[in-house]
Amino acid sequence: MAPGQSSSLQLPSFLHGTFRSARQKAKREGLRCGEQYQKDGTFLLPRQMVDVPPGEVVMAHDLVDFQHERPAWRLYLVSDVMSGLREAVNWQNSLLMRDAYEDFCLETAWGALHFALAQMGPVSAQRTAKRLQAVLRFWDPLEGARYLFKTLGTAQTLEELMVASCDWAMDAWCPVGDDSVRQRLEMAAERMARATREDCIEAILREMPRALAHAGKLKHGGVVADPDFQRERLNTLDSWSFDRVSAACTGHLIWLLTIWDRELEKH
Template identity: 70%
Template sequence: MREVPSGEVVVAHEVVDFQRERLAWRLYMVSHVMVALSEPPQSPFPVRNYYEALCRETAWGALFFATTHMGPVSAERTAKRLQAVLRFWEPLQSARYLFKNPRMAHTLEELMLASCDWAMDAWCPLGDASVRTRLEVAAERMASATREDCIEAIFREMPRALAHAGQLTHRHVVANPTFQRERLATLDAWSFERVSSACTADLIWLLHHWDRELDRQ
C-alpha cells in the first residue's frame, strides 16, 4: 500500500469515480475485487471475509470498509471496521477526501461524520464529543453488544430510517414501536445479525420487508 503525501486528495465516494479527469488517489477499486470474489467458483462469504480482514490491516483498506456500505453487516463486524480506522487515525488525517460533493474536500473527521453519523447517533448519542471519541465509544459498545443493546440502538436510529423509507403502504403500522419490537423479537439469529448494527440503509430494507409482509396477510 503506497503512502499518500500530506495534503493529497483521496476519492472516497463508494464505487463512483465522479471526476475521472482529476489527479487524485482512489479507493473504489476495492469494491471491484469484492464483487469478483462473489463470482463462481469462489465460495463468496469466506473469501470476502478473509479479504476484508486483510484490507483492514492497512490504512486505506480500513477507511474503505468503514465508509462504504456493501451489504448488511453485524454490529460486531461494524465495530471491527471502525476500530481499524481508529488505529490508523493519525496517518489518515494527512489527506483530504472527496465523498458526496465533488467540489468539497473533507477532513478525516468530516468524512467519518458524513459516512458514519448513523453509527454515532445510534451507539453514542453524545453530540458535544469529538468525532473520534464518539466513534471509539460506538465501536466499543458494538463489539460487546447484546441483542437487547442492538434493539435499543435500532430504536434510536429508526426515526431516520422512517424519514428516508419512501413509500410504505402500511407506514402507520411499521412505524409503531410496539410492532417494531414484536417483529424484532421474532427475527432468527441470522436475520437479526444483518440489522444489528442499526445502519440506516439496513433498517430501511427491514421496514420495506415488514411492509411487504403486511401486504401478503
C-alpha cells in the same frame, strides 16, 4: 499511533491513475490475490505502497469521480479488487473469501477506511465494530489526507468524512454528549463490540426515525413506525436475520421496514 505504523498515509499504487488505468490495475490485483487465496487461503500484500502527500485529495466514492482522465487516488476501486478476487475463484465460496479479504484489509489504513465507508453488508454489530475500530487504529495517518465522498467539489477532513458516512453509528450507539467525532466513534465501536441482543434492539429503535424518514412511501407507514410494533418484530427475528441489522445501519433498517411493509400487505 500504533507501534511500527507509518506517520503518513500510504496507499497501494494500484489505486492511483486515471480511472481506466486504476481500474485495470485494481482488477489485476484482485486476480493476483485470488490465485494466491486458491493456493493456501492467504492474500498477498500490495507490491508497492506510495506515500500520500499531506492534504492530497482521495476519492472515496464513485459518485464524485467525474474527471476520469485525471490521475487521482481512487480508494473506492478496492471494490474492483474484490471483483477480480471473485473472478479468480470462479465465484466459488465468494462470500467466505470476501469476509477473509476484509479481515486482511482491516490491518491496513486504506482497507480499514474503504470497508468502513462502503458498509458492505448487511453485517452484525460486531463486524461493524471491527471496521470502526480499524479506522480508529489508523486515525493519525488517515487524518493527513482530504476526501471526496458524496458531496461534489467539497474535500472533507477525516472527521467530516466519518460524520458523512457513519453519523448513524454515533447517533444509534453514542447519542448523548459533546465529545469529538473520534471519541464518539470509539464509544460506539466499543458498545457494538460487546452488545447484547437487547442493546442492539435499543440502538435500532433510536435509529428507526431516520430510517423511516428515508424509506419513501410505505403503504403501512403508520404501523411500521410504531416502536411497539418494531420491538415485537425485532424480537421474532431469527439469529441470522437479526445479525444482519444488529448494527442499526440506516440503509439496512430501510430494507427491514420495506420487508415488514410487504408482509403487512399480504395480510
